Amino acid sequence: MTATTFDTWVRKRPAWAVIARKEFADHLLSARFIALLVIMGLVALATVYSAAVELRDVAPQATGQPGLFLQLFTVATDTLRLSFLQFIGFLAPILGIAYGFDAVNGERSQGTLPRLVSQPIHRDDVINGKFVAGLGIVGLTVVIVAVMVAGLGIFLLGVVPTGSELVRLVSWSLAAIAYIGVWLAFATFCSVVTRRAATSAMVSIGVWLVLAIFGSMIFELVAGIVSPVNPADPYSELDNLRTQISLSRLSPITLYQEASTVLLSPHVRTVNIVTLEQLDRAIVSRLTFGQSLLLVWPQLVGMVAATVVIFAIAYIRFMRQEVRA
Amino acid sequence: MSANTPLIEARRLVKKYGDKVAVNGIDLTVSAGEVFGLLGPNGAGKTTTILMLLGLTEPTSGTARVGGLDPTRDPLAIKRRVGYMPDAVGFYEDMTARENLRYTAALNEVPEDEVEDRIQNFLEEVGLADAADNPVGTFSRGMRQRLGVADALVKDPKVVILDEPTASIDPQGVAEMLELIRNLAHRDGRAVLLSSHLLHQVQEICDRIAIFVSGKVVAEGTPAELGARLARGQARFEIVADTSSDRLREALGADATVEGADGRWQVTIPSEQSKSLFRRLVDADIPVRGLVDLNADLDEIYRRYFQREEVKA
Numbered sequence: 001m002t003a004t005t006f007d008t009w010v011r012k013r014p015a016w017a018v019i020a021r022k023e024f025a026d027h028l029l030s031a032r033f034i035a036l037l038v039i040m041g042l043v044a045l046a047t048v049y050s051a052a053v054e055l056r057d058v059a060p061q062a063t064g065q066p067g068l069f070l071q072l073f074t075v076a077t078d079t080l081r082l083s084f085l086q087f088i089g090f091l092a093p094i095l096g097i098a099y100g101f102d103a104v105n106g107e108r109s110q111g112t113l114p115r116l117v118s119q120p121i122h123r124d125d126v127i128n129g130k131f132v133a134g135l136g137i138v139g140l141t142v143v144i145v146a147v148m149v150a151g152l153g154i155f156l157l158g159v160v161p162t163g164s165e166l167v168r169l170v171s172w173s174l175a176a177i178a179y180i181g182v183w184l185a186f187a188t189f190c191s192v193v194t195r196r197a198a199t200s201a202m203v204s205i206g207v208w209l210v211l212a213i214f215g216s217m218i219f220e221l222v223a224g225i226v227s228p229v230n231p232a233d234p235y236s237e238l239d240n241l242r243t244q245i246s247l248s249r250l251s252p253i254t255l256y257q258e259a260s261t262v263l264l265s266p267h268v269r270t271v272n273i274v275t276l277e278q279l280d281r282a283i284v285s286r287l288t289f290g291q292s293l294l295l296v297w298p299q300l301v302g303m304v305a306a307t308v309v310i311f312a313i314a315y316i317r318f319m320r321q322e323v324r325a
Numbered sequence: 326m327s328a329n330t331p332l333i334e335a336r337r338l339v340k341k342y343g344d345k346v347a348v349n350g351i352d353l354t355v356s357a358g359e360v361f362g363l364l365g366p367n368g369a370g371k372t373t374t375i376l377m378l379l380g381l382t383e384p385t386s387g388t389a390r391v392g393g394l395d396p397t398r399d400p401l402a403i404k405r406r407v408g409y410m411p412d413a414v415g416f417y418e419d420m421t422a423r424e425n426l427r428y429t430a431a432l433n434e435v436p437e438d439e440v441e442d443r444i445q446n447f448l449e450e451v452g453l454a455d456a457a458d459n460p461v462g463t464f465s466r467g468m469r470q471r472l473g474v475a476d477a478l479v480k481d482p483k484v485v486i487l488d489e490p491t492a493s494i495d496p497q498g499v500a501e502m503l504e505l506i507r508n509l510a511h512r513d514g515r516a517v518l519l520s521s522h523l524l525h526q527v528q529e530i531c532d533r534i535a536i537f538v539s540g541k542v543v544a545e546g547t548p549a550e551l552g553a554r555l556a557r558g559q560a561r562f563e564i565v566a567d568t569s570s571d572r573l574r575e576a577l578g579a580d581a582t583v584e585g586a587d588g589r590w591q592v593t594i595p596s597e598q599s600k601s602l603f604r605r606l607v608d609a610d611i612p613v614r615g616l617v618d619l620n621a622d623l624d625e626i627y628r629r630y631f632q633r634e635e636v637k638a
Binding site: 013015018019022026110111112114115116117118119120121122322323324 | 372376379381382401402404405407409410411412413414415416417418419428429431432433434473476480
């Protein structure tokens with residue numbers, strides 16, 4: 001038995017789990033966690049409360065109408081203009097960024113990285129453990145917010161969610177975690193390639209704001225170049241729109257918005273352009289959860305894939321770095 | 326394991342970063358119960374050598390063996406057996422000293438029933454038992470260095486590698502640190518490899534020294550050996566006397582060279598004349614106020630090796 005196999009044999013808890021546990025505990029006790037939970041909580045309460053007030057007015061007519069509970073999350077009221085879903089879509093990246101931007105360069109600037117990698121662990125245990133801890137704390141935050149909002153909804157509307165509504169809510173939580181995972185992976189990548197935590201935070205926040213605020217503008221511009229609109233040809237306009245939609249799906253924000261809208265609104269049956277002739281004689285009906293899931297499966301897989309790819313790049317860069325760099 | 330078993334061996338180790346040669350074919354042997362010092366200015370390749378021994382960076386060529394294992398092939402096994410304190414060691418500032426050590430112990434899979442006793446022992450050993458439950462953020466530089474030693478010891482290693490253990494701590498702290506390091510080797514029988522650019526400290530505690538200049542070991546041996554080898558039949562002294570260089574030359578004869586000014590003179594004479602030096606100065610009626618033997622002084626050794634390297638370059 002060589003030394004290495006003997007060592008793996010006696011190992012009780014994998015090193016990445018030891019690191020993840022410590023990081024998770026750090027996050028849980030940090031001011032960051034409290035602050036972000038309060039921000040997300042307030043936003044969630046505000047949107048759901050205002051949606052509930054509006055829904056209550058129409059509730060008498062809507063008695064017995066299915067899907068009322070989920071509308072809490074999808075209805076954008078006149079006062080706030082954004083639904084819970086959209087607010088989370090806009091704000092959630094900050095969660096991923098907050099738990100990732102100083103993952104590696106924070107250890108470097110504290111001088112703990114050389115000490116950490118000189119312990120009997122593989123170097124990837126460090127980045128894996130930190131990513132798992134980040135996903136864990138993000139998951140915890142999302143679950144707390146979702147449970148709180150659902151509870152408030154039950155209290156305000158007096159409507160108890162059905163089984164399938166609960167399933168949709170759970171699947172939305174998973175989609176939201178995958179979405180935040182993309183940002184967590186990106187922030188982790190930034191923390192690997194930049195020396196200072198401040199730089200890494202600026203880069204990730206910058207990318208987030210540009211995508212969130214100017215994203216649609218940029219995609220419109222690029223689509224105009226790729227498939228220009230010819231005023232004489234209505235089909236060129238259609239092509240232009242299709243290009244715009246395809247391009248915008250490069251952004252995780254779009255993927256999340258589409259996935260969460262479909263998962264929480266059973267009546268939405270497509271995320272693409274619908275022409276009038278396609279709607280002709282269509283029967284208004286609700287999709288089953290399976291059908292909704294099928295509709296946005298590509299979006300969900302896309303978000304998970306983006307997380308994996310970005311994390312893999314961060315991982316490779318980290319493995320190739322000199323300890324002292 | 327006998328006291329002379331080599332625990333660290335390096336043969337023709339080379340590390341290149343692109344075109345730049347950081348370490349250029351060094352040989353080292355460190356045995357149990359011995360303090361070995363890597364001495365050299367910053368950027369001479371000391372830390373790179375240490376990282377290669379730990380398997381944290383791969384040598385471009387050459388071999389290293391630590392406890393008989395190859396760091397490139399068995400980095401985990403090596404890191405399990407070697408305690409390492411990096412240069413400018415850092416800790417998690419919000420965690421207490423004890424919590425920081427617990428984390429290291431968990432990563433090293435120290436058996437649960439031993440962890441607390443071991444941590445307490447080593448904290449006492451480095452004199453931090455009273456501050457053990459304070460956050461490291463409140464620690465001074467010297468306390469961090471001492472905690473660094475405790476951290477390296479938590480896995481109870483046969484080999485301890487300390488990178489600049491005395492850099493930037495106060496004189497009192499240095500004395501305590503040196504005592505601590507000496508105990509690790511001489512009392513506990515561990516092999517200790519340390520790097521430093523501070524001559525006097527290295528001279529004080531190291532059994533053997535390797536002088537590093539731009540990636541090469543230019544000399545290796547005990548402090549006394551290094552002095553003798555350099556001298557090549559010549560001995561150097563510093564004479565403090567209110568006199569002129571001409572009178573000194575006259576008194577010491579044609580073989581002597583005299584340098585210096587303002588009553589401080591460095592003289593080089595053939596070694597066999599060393600014993601009669603003082604008598605001859607007195608006979609020539611030179612008012613000697615002081616006489617210093619420069620031959621076993623590391624400062625002097627260091628200076629001369631650098632001069633030689635610069636001439637070559």
